[in-house]
Amino acid sequence: MTDDLSPTDRAKFAAARRAADLVEDGMRVGLGTGSTAAWLVRCLGEAVAAGTRLTGVPTSRRTAELAREVGIEVVTLDEARWLDVTIDGADEFDGALNLIKGGGGALLHEKIVATASDRMVVIADAGKAVETLGAFPLPVEVIPFGWQTTRALIEEALAGLDVATREITIRTNGAAPFVTDEGNHILDLHLGRIGDPHRLSAALNALPGVVENGLFLDICDTVVVGHGDGRAELRDLDAAAPAQAGGAAGAVSRDLDD
Known part of the structure; x- marks a missing residue:
């Protein structure tokens, strides 16, 4: 019951x-x-x-x-x-x-x-x-090859966007990176607040190595x-x-x- x-x-x-x-x-x-x-x-x-x-x-x-x-x-x-x-x-x-x-x-x-x-x-x-998206970490699916380079590119892109914070962590499963059903990794973006979700989504998906992001707009x-x-x-x-x-x-x- x-x-x-x-x-x-x-x-x-x-x-x-x-x-x-x-x-x-x-x-x-x-x-x-x-x-x-x-x-x-x-x-x-x-x-x-x-x-x-x-x-x-x-x-x-x-x-x-x-x-x-x-x-x-x-x-x-x-x-x-x-x-x-x-x-x-x-x-x-x-x-x-x-x-x-x-x-x-x-x-x-x-x-x-x-x-x-x-x-x-x-x-x-x-x-x-929520009133404004961003308190929950934004997942970004990336291919395993060069994922640290992809992370650096995301950090550069975030510098010019309206977000409150810019911490990025790789999602793990125990001691290893989490693996999606498509064999990819996920970077979690701790942004606090997303001022312009449409601009952020477009910027992320334009980066080499990014497969998709978790903004459903x-x-x-x-x-x-x-x-x-x-x-x-x-x-x-x-x-x-x-x-x-x-x-x-x-x-x-x-x-x-x-």
């Missing part, structure tokens, strides 16, 4: 459950990566068990494994060709529904899948809402914000005011595996 969950996990589940209601029979759905997206996959698995037909395109190996485990048909993006909706988490979102993503290390696949969809829906707890259509009391609030760029869905969140059959 969700009474056993922390307020944060209860909020994540509330957002995931509400987002799952947006998936209609026969849809092709992009499946995000991370703890909140894992709730969504489990909710969709229960819908499949109840008779809903859907096809999932996972954004990581671990999401693919979970989707198969709960009975969702998994295909590649090339097989699906185009998606009706992608539902994913976010590390931050602002009032214009711009995002920082990549805390789970799958930002490249996540951005490709999201932009191959008619609609992107983000699920998040209320703590992910003008991609997200709707954010479903979960609250610890079980409410879920929809923030939509096309809506005049947020809509809410209340009530205590119900149970799912498995515990979240972070």
Whole structure:
């Protein structure tokens, strides 16, 4: 029962459950990566068990494994060709529904899948809402060859951009650099505040060695914000005011595996 969950996990589940209601029979759905997206996959698995037909395109190996485990048909993006909706988490979102993503290390696949969809829906707890992006470290995926040179190029580029701080760290997995599903590394940019996300994104992606960055700009259509009391609030760029869905969140059959 969700009474056993922390307020944060209860909020994540509330957002995931509400987002799952947006998936209609026969849809092709992009499946995000991370703890909140894992709730969504489990909710969709229960819908499949109840008779809903859907096809999932996972954004990581671990999401693919979970989707198969709960009975969702998994295909590649090339097989699906185009998606009706992608539902994913976010590390931050602002009032214009711009995002920082990549805390789970799958930002490249996540951005490709999201932009191959008619609609992107983000699920998040209320703590992910910010006035200005940048408090969460910005992930930048880089190729392993010459990554320290790429880091130096990023440092040079940041010197001319509107950010509060400019610390860069390489993400690790134990003593070794973290490796993405595409075999790349991730540099985390500790910027504090990003004054011009569009300019920063363009500057980063113009650098040799950079594969992609975690700024998702003008991609997200709707954010479903979960609250610890079980409410879920929809923030939509096309809506005049947020809509809410209340009530205590119900149970799912498995515990979240972070």
